[in-house]
Every structure is written in C-alpha cells, then in structure tokens.
Amino acid sequence: MQVPILKQGHVLIATIQAALSDADLLELRSALVHQVVRYRSEGVIVDVTAMDVMDSFASRTLLEISHMIRLRGADTVIVGIQPDVAFAMVQLGLTLEDIPTALDLEEGLAYLQHRSKTIN
Amino acid sequence: MSEGTQILVTSDRDVVTARQQGRALALQAGFSDSEATLIATAISELARNIVSYARQGTVTFKSLNGHKGAVGLKIVAADSGPGIADVSQALRDGFSSSGGLGLGLPGVKRLMDEFDIASRVGSGTTVTVTKWRT
Numbered sequence: 001m002q003v004p005i006l007k008q009g010h011v012l013i014a015t016i017q018a019a020l021s022d023a024d025l026l027e028l029r030s031a032l033v034h035q036v037v038r039y040r041s042e043g044v045i046v047d048v049t050a051m052d053v054m055d056s057f058a059s060r061t062l063l064e065i066s067h068m069i070r071l072r073g074a075d076t077v078i079v080g081i082q083p084d085v086a087f088a089m090v091q092l093g094l095t096l097e098d099i100p101t102a103l104d105l106e107e108g109l110a111y112l113q114h115r116s117k118t119i120n
Numbered sequence: 121m122s123e124g125t126q127i128l129v130t131s132d133r134d135v136v137t138a139r140q141q142g143r144a145l146a147l148q149a150g151f152s153d154s155e156a157t158l159i160a161t162a163i164s165e166l167a168r169n170i171v172s173y174a175r176q177g178t179v180t181f182k183s184l185n186g187h188k189g190a191v192g193l194k195i196v197a198a199d200s201g202p203g204i205a206d207v208s209q210a211l212r213d214g215f216s217s218s219g220g221l222g223l224g225l226p227g228v229k230r231l232m233d234e235f236d237i238a239s240r241v242g243s244g245t246t247v248t249v250t251k252w253r254t
Contacts, residue, residue, distance in 0.1 A: 084153055
C-alpha cells in the first residue's frame with residue numbers, strides 16, 4: 001500500500017489512505033525524506049485521517065520522519081488523528097512529543113504558512 | 121465464534137490482518153468504535169511483538185459470555201520464541217530489550233481489562249488479554 005505524496009508549492013502532502021503495515025510506514029519515511037530534498041520543500045503534512053490504529057511503531061516512525069525532515073530545515077505537521085485513535089494512543093502511553101499536530105489538512109497548511117511567514 | 125478464530129502471524133502484514141480481524145469481531149460483539157480501536161491497538165502491539173521477537177506465532181480471538189449478560193472478547197497471542205527472562209521488568213513502563221519503545225506490555229495492559237502473561241525462556245510467551253463490553 002503506497003502512500004501518495006502530493007507537491008503543492010513548497011509543501012509536500014502525504015495522505016495515508018488505508019491501514020499501513022510496518023514496511024509501508026518505512027517506505028513512506030524514505031519517500032518523504034527523499035522528496036523533501038528533491039523539491040526543496042519547506043513543509044510536510046502527513047494526513048493520518050484514514051489510519052485505523054496508531055501503535056508504537058507508527059508513532060515512532062512518524063517521530064523519525066519529523067526529526068529527519070527537520071534536519072533538512074523543513075517542518076512536519078501531522079493532521080487528522082481521529083478521536084478514538086488519540087484515546088488509544090494516550091492509554092498506550094504514546095505521544096508524538098514535539099511534532100506539531102493539526103485538526104485537518106486546512107489547519108495544517110495554515111500552520112506551515114504561519115511558520116514560514118514568521119521565519120522570513 | 122466461541123470456538124475461536126485464529127490468525128497465523130509471521131509478518132508485518134499479518135499484524136494488520138490480526139488487528140483488523142480483532143476490530144471486526146469486537147464490533148460484531150457490540151463493542152463501540154472507541155473500544156474496538158483500543159482492542160485493535162492492543163492486538164497490533166501484541167502481534168508485532170510476535171513478529172519482532174519470535175518471528176512467528178498465533179493470535180486467537182474468543183468471544184466470552186460472562187454473568188449478568190456480560191460480553192467480552194478474549195485475545196491470546198502465543199509464540200514459541202525466546203521467551204522473556206524477567207517478566208516483571210517487561211511489565212514496567214519504559215523497559216525495552218530492543219532499544220525501541222519496549223514491548224508495549226504496560227500500555228497493552230492499560231488498554232484492556234484483563235491481562236495475563238506466561239513466558240518461559242526458550243519455550244515462548246503467551247499473552248492473554250480480555251476486554252469487557254461496557
């Protein structure tokens with residue numbers, strides 16, 4: 001199950017569309033890191049609205065994605081964590097630490113725009 | 121379903137299959153979406169432990185009928201892997217033998233209502249968890 005990555009201006013948008021296996025998540029990590037370099041992107045949005053479960057592996061991989069992308073000077077925002085999924089994550093003791101999250105794609109884009117305005 | 125549905129877990133794909141099957145059975149048994157997500161998350165952790173540490177094993181689901189009409193779902197994750205040397209340590213938050221986030225067992229325990237683990241070094245691990253419908 002490949003995750004489509006859309007380039008919109010200086011932002012890459014990865015929309016997860018179905019349950020992902022560990023291998024799919026690692027593939028997404030590598031694809032995003034490569035494309036951020038290739039397109040000189042300033043921001044990445046990972047839309048997890050369709051994710052059925054966010055377990056320890058998925059959380060850890062999203063953290064790694066965000067940290068790797070930060071080393072390239074770009075920001076990552078996770079959008080669309082469903083309420084039930086958030087509840088399960090908290091029970092499991094998972095956090096996304098310092099990765100910014102937003103309600104949906106629109107708010108995620110607004111966050112990145114605000115960031116780049118503040119920096120420039 | 122009282123006979124139990126069993127899934128053979130040998131790869132990360134099977135982790136997804138196991139949690140999806142668990143969610144479907146939970147919803148079928150009348151659990152809410154939210155409870156079904158808790159159950160699916162617990163299964164994901166348990167099934168991944170099988171793949172990561174034992175390479176293969178099984179996840180078995182069994183519906184339960186307790187007293188006073190209580191309905192539950194029991195999940196047994198069993199493997200014949202290396203086993204856990206210090207179970208009480210593995211049940212402590214923050215402990216990991218593989219440098220990751222740990223076995224996630226304390227988290228799984230919080231997600232479910234009942235939790236039991238039997239492990240012997242060299243002969244494998246069996247984790248049994250149950251969630252009761254509220």
